[in-house]
Ligand SMILES: NC(=O)c1ccc[n+]([C@@H]2O[C@H](COP(=O)([O-])OP(=O)(O)OC[C@H]3O[C@@H](n4cnc5c(N)ncnc54)[C@H](O)[C@@H]3O)[C@@H](O)[C@H]2O)c1
């Protein structure tokens with residue numbers, strides 16, 4: 504059984520207290536991690552700070568190391584995917600897809616390491632005639648990276664990749680729920696030649712180890728992906744230090760009567776609403792469909808949902824695996840039952856066995872039901888009819904969350920107007936809210952967070968813009 508402690512200054516150290524990591528389908532313990540105390544966290548931050556003050560990697564060194572990690576991940580693709588199957592309950596094909604995306608994020612981070620630049624600053628003001636100015640972008644220092652369970656390889660790389668590319672040092676705290684893939688990533692960076700001290704890892708729970716990390720004022724920036732609740736807490740604890748927060752969503756998707764391909768729209772809404780058992784922040788959740796095409800849409804959605812294979816994530820044919828825990832599956836099941844008690848209809852699904860919730864489609868829902876107005880984070884979508892697209896746009900906006908939204912229409916003017924009106928970080932036309940290319944600017948408005956990811960954009964967050972003025 505694997506047993507990972509904490510990685511500080513290029514060495515693994517153990518701690519007495521441990522946390523078990525379970526296989527999310529069988530429920531068996533398959534690994535253990537240490538529980539970092541305040542002293543261990545402090546040691547990790549101290550080391551990261553010392554490394555930042557005393558050592559620098561050139562842009563080409565950072566590029567080369569990140570490219571090497573990508574190469575190592577390519578070679579270890581299947582092994583890494585199997586870790587995701589075990590610790591995240593991810594179905595094999597999704598696990599492989601996540602490893603492939605992580606490799607792309609590493610390559611994009613490597614490329615960005617060579618493109619970090621400031622701008623020329625014109626000083627066209629009386630009294631500044633003999634001056635020249637420009638900005639440079641400099642690393643912020645020690646970055647605290649805190650990551651979630653649902654895409655634990657790629658989303659960790661979205662933090663560590665740009666942080667290293669920009670010349671920072673990192674203390675990473677992966678989620679205690681799926682920590683092993685992050686430990687492997689740290690090993691791969693070491694194998695790729697990243698010198699000791701640049702990337703440190705402390706394992707443990709959010710409530711203890713995470714809190715110790717938040718209390719350490721030597722950390723210049725926190726990059727966090729997780730729930731809005733913890734995001735808010737992090738912001739409240741970190742004062743004037745920088746934060747980048749990638750939080751939740753209850754993604755709306757609008758299907759107008761002139762959608763270019765209604766069947767395709769239905770297929771995408773269903774498959775991308777249920778991918779990773781619905782545990783994606785941009786997962787399709789609220790689907791608003793014009794009444795003229797509503798029945799056809801619901802029929803197709805039901806057929807697609809019922810064709811999906813649900814169960815053992817290790818079976819290469821499985822489409823939908825377990826949720827992260829039985830308690831999370833029970834919570835989602837209770838939300839479905841609450842909606843049904845208030846009048847919702849189950850088109851398909853609605854039942855649960857252990858941590859496996861059958862992919863569920865609901866109709867007859869109201870905006871006040873939890874399955875609609877909160878982040879369901881489970882394989883549950885609600886299909887809601889509309890008569891007037893303006894009304895659908897208003898409903899999409901009527902949320903405290905605003906990460907991404909999808910709109911299917913052939914009307915270019917509507918698409919452009921909706922892109923302006925929809926209050927989200929990303930508006931996806933003729934694809935679902937779940938679309939993400941890892942190089943694009945990605946991040947939410949409102950309670951969905953602050954700051955952007957995607958290596959180029961994350962590097963803007965992870966560097967300070969410094970002004971240089973020269974008196975000629
Ligand atoms: N916007 C995005 O890019 C994005 C991506 C993935 C997941 N998410 C969101 O993440 C949530 C699901 O993930 P989760 O359950 O792992 O989230 P979570 O907020 O429970 O945990 C995320 C991380 O925060 C840590 N943490 C918890 N309490 C802490 C504390 N007091 N101090 C410091 N750290 C603490 C956890 O240990 C974990 O590492 C959903 O809301 C989902 O929408 C958002």
Ligand SMILES: O=C[C@H](O)CS(=O)(=O)O
Nearest residue numbers: 653654782783784785939
């Ligand atoms: O859970 C939210 C993730 O950001 C989705 S993705 O893996 O980045 O597509």
